[in-house]
Amino acid sequence: MSHSRQPDARTVPHARIMHTDTERCVRAVQSKDARFDGWFFTAVLTTRIYCRPSCPAVPPKAENMTFLPSAAACQQAGFRACKRCRPDTSPGSPEWNARADTVARAMRLIRDGVVDREGVPGLAARLGYSTRQIERQLLAELGAGPLALARAQRAQTARLLIETTAIPMTEIAFAAGFSSIRTFNDTVREVFALSPSELRTRAARGPGRQTPGAISLRLPYRAPLNPDNLFGHLAATAVPGVEEWRGGAYRRTLRLPYGHGIAELTPQPDHIGCRLSLTDPRDLAVAISRCRWLLDLDADPAAVDEQLSADPLLAPLIRKAPGRRVPRTVDAAEFAVRAVLGQQVSTAAARTHAGRLVAAHGVPVGDREGGLTHLFPSPEALAALDPDTLALPRSRRTTLTTLVSALADGTIGLGFDSDWERARVQLGALPGFGPWTVEVIAMRALGDPDAFLPTDLGMRRAAGGLGLPSTPAALTARAAHWRPWRAYAVQYLWATDDHPINSLPE
Known part of the structure; x- marks a missing residue:
């Protein structure tokens, strides 16, 4: 099942047709509209240069412009990247995160x-x-x-x-x-x-050049971006040793194809500051990709907020703090394990359980600049643990051990190639996996923008406070109008609570 959105005529059109709509593309270039960056690229026939729509240079004549759907298509056609707007650094198309x-x-x-x-x-x-x-x-x-x-x-x-570097x-x-x-x-x-x-x-x-192994860069995004729930959630649920909030930045360890790394992500008014320390520079592109995925930086907030604002009870929340993102994960298997540990316990208890697993089974790493100590243990490492050593109820132990065994042997795959609906069916068949656990994994690990949590107590409390239906069935029926962005509606509803996940740490 694909969750591709159907945008209003006033919003950014679908990427699959955007570059063929010459009139709209020309208007976007002439108005230097940054919302279109990453949706299409402008190739200038006279100079053989390609740009992002918001390029600060004087726009070329309409007859000298052609429009292509990707930087790769521009390069393949013999165009070179503009030195002013650096189109190769545009935010990625939101299509790749919104579709399955x-x-x-x-x-x-x-x-x-x-x-x-x-x-x-x-x-x-x-x-x-x-x-x-x-x-x-x-x-x-x-x-x-x-x-x-x-x-x-x-x-x-x-x-x-x-x-x-x-x-x-x-x-x-x-x-x-x-x-x-x-x-x-x-x-x-x-x-x-x-x-x-x-x-x-x-x-x-920049200052990062002089530190061996450290790479400093800026991660662009489409404005607006509200960092409160995004970084607040990551900081409040941080697993000791794997994640921390330090000096105004979220820091965490990364397991990467050629080694490991540490990412430091700092919210700024017009970008996310990113500092990466990698054991192998071949992992740079993957580390950047996973950081962008974690922070949902390729989202199209204008399209999301416009759709949700059509509900008069959600509209005030969006006007007050637009641009909320869905906090995701850098490792889908890790998040699935943490979702099980978080079943029916407080945020603090879930962190404690996860921290014990990390200390006992995680891979040690060094961090000269903070308090990070381990990579989160892999499914293979957790599949070998003795269930009796887990300080969990027996039923939760069974749920956890069954999950990690399925992840370790490949029975269940949670990754960028996952089919969202197939993964839901597979997870739902595991013992102890109810709708809440399945949907929170679909939302934060798989990245389904339409994942929904109508049974979540915080959701139901927030819905009732706004005058929305608070029973799961009635709330699901009302939320049909929010599709395909129900995961973002969850963020707006959760943000009505004063829980620490909804604000940046001091």
Whole structure:
């Protein structure tokens, strides 16, 4: 089941048709509308440069513009990235987080580096299609196949490493995923119209450059963004040793394909400050992708808020604090385990249970700048634990051990390639998994924007206080008008409470 939205004519149109609507694209470029960044790209026929719609340069004549659905399509057509607006750093299309069809799942996997690690055959195998089918679908919608899309991502990764670190160019080439130095040099020149050394010379030297292994960058998003519930939730539920709030930033450890890392994320008025410490620079693109996913930075808040504001009882909440995001996770399996630990207990108790698992079974890591000590234990590590050592009721032990066994042996897969409805069915068949647990995993681990929690006590209390139906069945019926953004409605309703999850820590 795909949850693709049907936008109002006044909002940003669907990505699959956006770049073909020339009149709307021209208006967006002429008005420099940043809401359209990432939805399409403007390729200028006279200069052979491609830009984001909000580029500060004087817009070209309409007859000199053509519009393409992805940076990869622009690069494949022979256009190079604008040096002023840096279109390769635009927020990602919200389509890939709001849909569950094959193209959206493929894009999430490509963004997570699957093509670089496993090739196009590996991507196709994960999705259950032939390579030809995947290539055809991506080409039809994005104007580029999986190799071109992965190449565009490699180019952006290379640019970040060149501009924000002092790593030698040879190491950057392979860290970014290029097979040779020559391919690296040719791609950088082709995409950015500068050599790697020229890019480095032009780059401003930020404070992160002088710290070995640390990379500082800005994560863009579509405004507005309300950080209160986003960072408040992550901080209030932080697992000791794995996560912490320190110095105005949310920090956590990351398990990555080639090693591990620590992410430090700081809310700023127009971006999220991101500082990454990685044991292997090849993990940079994946770490960025997972941080963006965690903070729901590719969402389209204008579309979400407009749909929800049509309900007169939700509208005041949205006017008061627009742009709420859904706090997600960097590791779906980790969140599933934490959801079980959090069943029918307080936030503090859930943190305590999770902290004990981390101390006993997590992988130790070093953190010279804070109090992070471990990676959250993998399903494989937890599958080997003795259930009698868990300070949980017997039924909860059974629920946890059954879950981690299914995750460890691959019976259940929770990842960017997951089919949301199939995952719901599989999770619902496990002992101790009721609707609340299934839906909270669908919301925060799988990223389904339409996941809904009508049985949640906080939801029901908030609904009753606003005059909405408070029984699960009646609330679900009323929420039909909120689709496909019910997960965002949950955030607005939860935010009516004074729980610590709804405010930034002091």
